[in-house]
Every structure is written in structure tokens, then in C-alpha cells.
Amino acid sequence: MRETPLSNCERDFLLKSIEAKKRLDGRQTYDYRNIKITFGTDYGCCTVCLGKTRVLAQVSCELVPPKDARPTEGLMFFNLELSPMASPGFQSNRQSELLVTLNRQLERCLRNSRCIDTESLCVISGEKVWQIRVDVHVLNHDGNLMDAASVAAISALSHFKRPEVAIQGRDVTVFSPEERDPVPLSVYHMPICVSFAFFQQGTYLLVDPCEKEEQVMDGLLVIAMNKHREICFIQSSGGIMLLKDQVLRCSKIASVKVSEITELISKALENDKRVRKEGGKFGFAESVAKERITVLTREEAPLEMTDVQATADEIISKADAPPEVVPSPVIVATGTGQVGEGLQSTWGLEDDDDEEEEMSDLTEREKKKDEVMVISDSEEEEVVILNQAGQSKCS
Amino acid sequence: MATIQVSEAEKVYIMHGVRDDSRVDGRGCEDYRHMEIETDVVSNTDGSAKVSLGQTDILVGIKAEIGRPRPMVPDEGYLEFFVDCSANATPEFEGRGGEELGVELSNNLYKVFNNRHSLDLRSLCIRPGENCWVLYVDVLLLQCDGNLFDAMSIAIKAALFNTRIPNVHISEDEEGGKEIELSDDPYDCMRLNVENVPCIVTLCKIGHRHVVDATLQEKSCSVASLLISVTHKGTVTCVRKLGGGSLDPDSIFEMTETGKRVGKMLHVPLMELLQKEENLGRERTKVGFLA
Amino acid sequence: MAGLELLSDQGYRLDGRKATELRKLQARMGVFGQADGSAYMEQGNTKALAVVYGPHEVRGSRSKSLHDRAVINCQYSMATFSTAERKRRPHGDRKSSEMSLHLKQTFEAAVLTQLYPRSQIDIYVKILQSDGGNYSACVNAATLALVDAGIPMRDYVCACTAGFVEDTPLADLCHAEESGGGTTLSLALLPRSESIALVQMDARLHQDHLPALMEAATVACKGLSKVLDDVVRQHLQEVSVQTRE
Numbered sequence: 001m002r003e004t005p006l007s008n009c010e011r012d013f014l015l016k017s018i019e020a021k022k023r024l025d026g027r028q029t030y031d032y033r034n035i036k037i038t039f040g041t042d043y044g045c046c047t048v049c050l051g052k053t054r055v056l057a058q059v060s061c062e063l064v065p066p067k068d069a070r071p072t073e074g075l076m077f078f079n080l081e082l083s084p085m086a087s088p089g090f091q092s093n094r095q096s097e098l099l100v101t102l103n104r105q106l107e108r109c110l111r112n113s114r115c116i117d118t119e120s121l122c123v124i125s126g127e128k129v130w131q132i133r134v135d136v137h138v139l140n141h142d143g144n145l146m147d148a149a150s151v152a153a154i155s156a157l158s159h160f161k162r163p164e165v166a167i168q169g170r171d172v173t174v175f176s177p178e179e180r181d182p183v184p185l186s187v188y189h190m191p192i193c194v195s196f197a198f199f200q201q202g203t204y205l206l207v208d209p210c211e212k213e214e215q216v217m218d219g220l221l222v223i224a225m226n227k228h229r230e231i232c233f234i235q236s237s238g239g240i241m242l243l244k245d246q247v248l249r250c251s252k253i254a255s256v257k258v259s260e261i262t263e264l265i266s267k268a269l270e271n272d273k274r275v276r277k278e279g280g281k282f283g284f285a286e287s288v289a290k291e292r293i294t295v296l297t298r299e300e301a302p303l304e305m306t307d308v309q310a311t312a313d314e315i316i317s318k319a320d321a322p323p324e325v326v327p328s329p330v331i332v333a334t335g336t337g338q339v340g341e342g343l344q345s346t347w348g349l350e351d352d353d354d355e356e357e358e359m360s361d362l363t364e365r366e367k368k369k370d371e372v373m374v375i376s377d378s379e380e381e382e383v384v385i386l387n388q389a390g391q392s393k394c395s
Numbered sequence: 396m397a398t399i400q401v402s403e404a405e406k407v408y409i410m411h412g413v414r415d416d417s418r419v420d421g422r423g424c425e426d427y428r429h430m431e432i433e434t435d436v437v438s439n440t441d442g443s444a445k446v447s448l449g450q451t452d453i454l455v456g457i458k459a460e461i462g463r464p465r466p467m468v469p470d471e472g473y474l475e476f477f478v479d480c481s482a483n484a485t486p487e488f489e490g491r492g493g494e495e496l497g498v499e500l501s502n503n504l505y506k507v508f509n510n511r512h513s514l515d516l517r518s519l520c521i522r523p524g525e526n527c528w529v530l531y532v533d534v535l536l537l538q539c540d541g542n543l544f545d546a547m548s549i550a551i552k553a554a555l556f557n558t559r560i561p562n563v564h565i566s567e568d569e570e571g572g573k574e575i576e577l578s579d580d581p582y583d584c585m586r587l588n589v590e591n592v593p594c595i596v597t598l599c600k601i602g603h604r605h606v607v608d609a610t611l612q613e614k615s616c617s618v619a620s621l622l623i624s625v626t627h628k629g630t631v632t633c634v635r636k637l638g639g640g641s642l643d644p645d646s647i648f649e650m651t652e653t654g655k656r657v658g659k660m661l662h663v664p665l666m667e668l669l670q671k672e673e674n675l676g677r678e679r680t681k682v683g684f685l686a
Numbered sequence: 687m688a689g690l691e692l693l694s695d696q697g698y699r700l701d702g703r704k705a706t707e708l709r710k711l712q713a714r715m716g717v718f719g720q721a722d723g724s725a726y727m728e729q730g731n732t733k734a735l736a737v738v739y740g741p742h743e744v745r746g747s748r749s750k751s752l753h754d755r756a757v758i759n760c761q762y763s764m765a766t767f768s769t770a771e772r773k774r775r776p777h778g779d780r781k782s783s784e785m786s787l788h789l790k791q792t793f794e795a796a797v798l799t800q801l802y803p804r805s806q807i808d809i810y811v812k813i814l815q816s817d818g819g820n821y822s823a824c825v826n827a828a829t830l831a832l833v834d835a836g837i838p839m840r841d842y843v844c845a846c847t848a849g850f851v852e853d854t855p856l857a858d859l860c861h862a863e864e865s866g867g868g869t870t871l872s873l874a875l876l877p878r879s880e881s882i883a884l885v886q887m888d889a890r891l892h893q894d895h896l897p898a899l900m901e902a903a904t905v906a907c908k909g910l911s912k913v914l915d916d917v918v919r920q921h922l923q924e925v926s927v928q929t930r931e
Contacts, residue, residue, distance in 0.1 A: 095783075097787055100780055100783045100784055100787065101784065101787060103780060104780055104781070104784040108888055112888040112889050113888075113889060113890050114889075114890075219791075221885075225893070226890075228892075229892060229893045229894075230890045230891060230892050230893065231887065231890070231891050231892070231893055231896060232889070232890050233887060233888060234871075234885055234886060234887040235885075235886050235887075236882070236884050236885045236886070237787075237788075237791055237884075238791060239791050239792075239794035239795040239883075240795065241795055241876065241879070241881035241882065241883060242881065242882040242885065243880065243881060243882065244880070244882065244897075244900050244901075244904065247882065247885060247896075247900065248896060248897055248900070251893055251896055252893075255893055437733070437765075437767060437768070437814060437815050438731065438815065439767060439768060439769065439770060439815050439816070439817075440767045443767070450719055450720055452718065454765070454814070456765065456766070456767030457767075458767055458772050460772070477766060479763075479765065479766060479776050481763060481776070481810070481812055482737075482761050482763070482808075482810040483718070483721070483724075483735065483737040483810050483812060484720075486739050486745065486808050486810075489759075489761050489808070489810070490761070490777075490778075491778070531766075531767075531772055533765065533766040533767045533772075535765050535766075535812075535814075537718070537735070537812075538718050538719075538720055538721075540720065684714060684717050684726040684735070685712055685714050685726065685728070
């Protein structure tokens, strides 16, 4: 399917509102949408909701022979898929530009920054190492897939626990989770991506663009940082021209955002750990809010209510009073009545003169209240309803 | 290739010219275009060569790696060809467009080099049945103006001449396992004997005569061509017919004779040139594309 | 980073350069006669070849053509013998697709595409030898090829890499320095207006070091633009001498 294109009116409206520093959902220019992080029952499964954008990440592992060039390091494999349920424009087998970009950015963000200790993944040097595979699926696309994907991936990696192994000489025994507790991965730091959308050749910038804003943006700058204020990855895309101080400013904004998001992730991880320990219910089923299916619920949207009363009074006082029109019922014949006046039918009328004549006729007739009203848009040839004075009707 | 479209009138003109032994650029029927050869242009490889034949540019790089020999012939190494028709030549080769032509070219190269006499494959063996040298010959097509096979074969011959394979020392360690060590000295290397490497001559039949080294324009006037690979002694190692038209046996015989003659004449100056270039040694300024 | 010392105590790098020195740069325009524009660029040991076809009619599906601008189509590929380990596929893998996308974005910002509505400009770049700074060599070679093809641009697009070792920014990294585990920043710049067409960075760097790194890359790009300018002027002189006679 093709994506529905954005109309020019919508585009102009969005650009004008961005110039006036207002966003569609009422956020400020540097605000993120609500981020909700939930974990599943298995270790390593994580869903992130960034506003309406939903992304699912799953981490799995298996034992494989290592690369020849690095025999003592484990392997990491990242795969991001745009499933067709996320957006009508996504097709499952097409290698689109967006897919390539997201995949490469995710790979570079997590692999090159060395957030996971790969040396600890080695079991037998040169023969068997753990390969950690992160699969990210986009469930709903409402803008800013990169941020959501990176948060999901790093949360899933922090949540994941791999099976314990015992090495005796050249034999490796892998214990299942029932036999021995699985071991968490050693995560050095959490790189989080922050996306900045640029509009009007770099004059305006927004953090966390939603889908409509993404469709009108000129270009995107993605900065990945961790909470120690280290930049892990910068990538600019789209045909925009940036200035050096713009990039520096964005990095400062990014550091603030990243610390907030890292807090959120740690809290979610803590929560999940606590719930599991206490034996409570955990997993996706618990995290979905209970809503009745038969009721259409809508999120509460905050409205600005300052000075509403004063503004409303002002508007009312300035407006003119509407005319008092009390339509009088016209009783045409026994059993029929007419209140108000319908419009003249303009079908089949070629001359304007006829119209005017008829209009003037009608106005004349109005003044005489007990006159015969000719209902002209009837399909019958001639409908003459004689007045009540008692003559027979002919129709 | 930059898409050639030739009108009927041009075709007739070319055919008449060939009939009178004078081609569009003034050559005779058996003359090659201006050829420039340079070796050792890419330093990451074990051997490389760049050949420009008129407007056709070919770059060949050879990398030697240690691998397992083929089970049928355990005491020989082997060559692997890969032809990359890059998008530089024509926009139609972008993405996967050039794959078809590339596969056809590499298959033909396999056939030509598939006999024991062209290259001494025994010298590529390290340990019979276990290790041998595999030469990956990568041909990069940069510009295409007809006569790809000739230019490729000359480039491959020059690159093979230039290939330096490091010498191998086999040492035994305590447990009886054998270790292979490559010598680090850049001068301690093995060279290949390329005396018997054949050169390909492509003959295109235009009208009743045949021409050597056809440009794309001339190729569009011909219906069939014959590919002959000739060694320096004049032995024909491989003959293939390309194109959709038909050739009668007499013209095949004629074309083969011409091919043998031309091919034999090609080898001697080529070897002389390669030797001369080699003798310049390290003082030679590498030009590559910067000419 | 153990073993190889990327910056010695006297301030010399692995190949003997100082911290802010660029590698030897050689370029040539008009290498191929058949293409509309072509250029060959050597930045140290990295060799890149760029070829431009266009502007011509949009090939393939008509729906790709834009009514008000030209479409820029890029393909980045590496020769199989360009790297130390032989590459099996010259193009088509994810890394090459990503590079092609980046090149496309860089040149969409620089080329005056409004002058050629409903047409297509093809830029094909091939790396013949890879020794670090692949993206920068491609961008520089493609700039020269576009100039050779006569396609109007806002300014030269110069690209360079910069790295950071022990509080010193290094300009124009070679392969050993890139894979040493330190930071690599690639910057594509339009030198006169100092506007950045593409910025890309991998590996960890503390935020406070970012301004210094970007400054080093900007200075390197400006130096590069002078060399490119010289090459273009020289080529023009040669061509005009030939055509005059």
C-alpha cells in the first residue's frame, strides 16, 4: 500500500504552527512524549511506548564459533523490522531506505559504542562464544522510531539474562534456567538516541517529532549519548545544512534528555525486579491497562484554561446579538403545515430572471398569510392546493 | 557502454568501410587500438594491472589466499574469477544490472583458463590434499567500449606476471600439528610463470570480412563473433562463438587463422613491455589514473 | 588500543604526520571519456573513482521523478580487492546502502537541483583501495566529478575525518587509526558558508571534547577545499589550452 500523502494545507498549517512555537499535541519544542517501558515474562523482552509509537525488542542468545579475527569476543547481531502493522506504507520484504537507515543506526549506536562487555561472552576462546541477537519490531509508527528502538534495545539488553555455563576441559554444559539462575549481561553504559527534526532550512528545531512533523521536516539529526555525557554516535540525515553551534546546542539538549530517560529505564528495571522477587504478577498482560472494549476511551488532553472566562466574556460582548426570528407556522391545508421556508430549487433553471421573479413572487405571498402557497418543487405536474375556503383539491 | 544507438545508414557505412579494409578510425582490419598497460596500481593486492584499450578500461586485482585444494586434483591450486561490471561503465549496470554480463564474462574466463597448460597450477600447491594457494582474480570493468575479452586477458596476464606470492615455510610443532608460516620479507616471494598464459582475440564478422578489436559501434553491425584464446606459441586453447548470427565453416577457419596470427604477434611485445616495466624497479613512478 | 601508539610523545602519528596534517592529496578530473563527468582522487592510500551521468531523463519508474527538482541517485561500491581481506560482494550489503544514502543526502544539499526538474543525476563512486576515510574520499571525488560534468553546485563539498587521542584532535585518519577503537568524526562541509552537509560520528566521546573535534574537522575541510580548487583550475587551464588549439 502507499502512504497517504500529506496535503499542502496540512503542510502549511504544520509549518506555520512550528514557526509560532506550537506543536500539534501541545508539547513544547524540547519535550518528549510520554514514555512507557514494560517488560514481558521472559527475560529480555521489552516494549516501549513513546506516545503512540510502539516498539518491541527481544534479546536471545546462542553458542556459535567466534570470528577468526577476534577469537575471544562474543558476537552481537541487531535486526530491526518494520512490520506492516505499523504503518500502511511498510511492506514486509521491501528493503526501504528507512529500514536500512534504522538498522545501521541501531547497529552503530549499540555495537560501536561497546555498551556490552563482549569479552565476558566468551566461553571457549576460538571455539564457542555467545552470540547475542537483538530483534526489534516496530508495532506502531507515530514518528521517531529511532529513539524508541534504541530505548527498547538497551532496556531489553539490561533486562536479559543468559544461561549459566560450566566448562570442563573442552566440554561445555549449558544449564537451563531451572537448574541454575541465569546470569545478566554486563552493560557498561546505556546509549540512548535523541532525534532532532529541523524545519525551514535549519531555523526551527523540534525534539521527538511525531509522524506528521516527520513528513514535513527538512532533515534529522540523531545524537546518542549516555548519562555520563559521552556522545556515542552522531548522524545527520536529510539534505539540510547545519551550523557547528547548532550541533553543539543539540548535544547539550540531548544530554539533559538522556539523563531523564535513563532514570526512567532504571526505574522500570527496578520495578520489574521488585515485582518478580515479591512473586507478583508481571509481564505484558499486567501492564496493559484494563479498559472495557466496548467503551471508546480517549486520553485526556491537557487544555490551557488560563483566562478562559475572561476571553469568553469578551467574545460574547463583542458579538452582535442574533436577530430574533420566530418562524410562524403556515397551515396550507388541512393536515399539512409548513414552518419556515425551504430554499428554491435551482435545478433546471437557466435564466436568472425566472429565479428572481419567483423569489419576488414568494416574498409577496408571504405577506398575505392566508394566500395559497404553491409548493414548486413537487414532482407532480401541477399541485394546486386551494385555500381552506373550501374548494376541492385537485392533484 | 553509455548506450550506443547506430542508425542503418551508419551501419552500411561501417560495413562498406570494412569491406575496403578501412575502419571508422583509420585502422586496418587486424589492428588494435592504442593500448596502455600498467602494473602494480593497487597496493592492497598481491598483483594488479590496469589496461586501457582505446576507451575500454579494465582493472584487475589478484589476491592469494590459502585454501583447501579441489578433491579431484589434490596437488594443484586453482583460480577463482569474479568480474564486476561497475556502474561507472554505464548507468544500466547499477545495482544488479551488471550481474548478468559479469557472470557471462567470468564463465568464459573459467573456460579459457581451465587447462593445465596455461598456468602451472602445481606450483600453487603447499601441501597436497591439505593446503594450496587460491588466486582470486577480480576484474573490474570501468569503461566499456567493446572488446572486453581481449583487454581482460591482457590485464590478467599482466597482473599474474606482477603477482608476488609470499613463500611458505612449513614447521612442525610438538604435538605433530603442522604450522604454516608466511615469510614477512616482501622480497621473499614466488613469481608465476606466465609464458603460457593465453591471450584472447575476439574477431567480429562484419559483412564478409572480420575485424579484430571491434568498438561498440562496429559490434552493433556484426551478427556473430568468434573468441579464440591463443598462447605465445600459436596454440589455440579455446574457441567460442558468441552472438546470435551464424558463421559458415570457411569463415570460421579463416577467422581462426587470423586469430592465431594476431594473437601470436600480441604476446612478444607484451612480455617485453612487462619485463621493461619490471626492470625499472622502484624508481618507476606509479601513475595509475593520474596520467 | 594496546600495542599501536597512535600518537607518540613527540607528537608524530603512525605514518609520521603531525596531529593536524592531512595526507597527500592527488586528484585528476576527466579520467573517462564516455561519462559526462569523472574524477579520480587519492587521499594517502585511499583511492576513489567517481563518475557522473546526467542530468538525463529519469530511468526506470516515472513515478520517481519530482516535478520541481532533479533526483540524485548515488551508488557506492568497493572493489573486491580494495580491502586487506577480500570482499565478496562489491555492493548491496547494508553498509554500502547506508553510504549510498549518505552520499545522496550530501549532494542533494549542495547541487542546485531546482534547475533540472523531472530529471535525474547519477553519481557512482568506486573505492579502488581502502585505507581509512572512505566516505571523505568519495565525497571529494564526487565533487570534482560534478564540476567536470558541469552541474551547478552551491559550493565545493569537502569532507574529512577527525579523531581524538589523548586530548589531541587528529585530522584525516588512516585505517589503523580508525579501527584502533578511538572516535571517528566524518564531516562534509561547504567551506565558504561553513555549513555542514553531513556529520557522522562513531564511538564514545565526552561531550566537552565535541567542539574541539568539530573545529579540527572544519579546518581540515577548508584546507582540502583549497586543494580541490587548485585541481579544478588546473584542469580548466589544460582543457582550454587544448580546445583553443
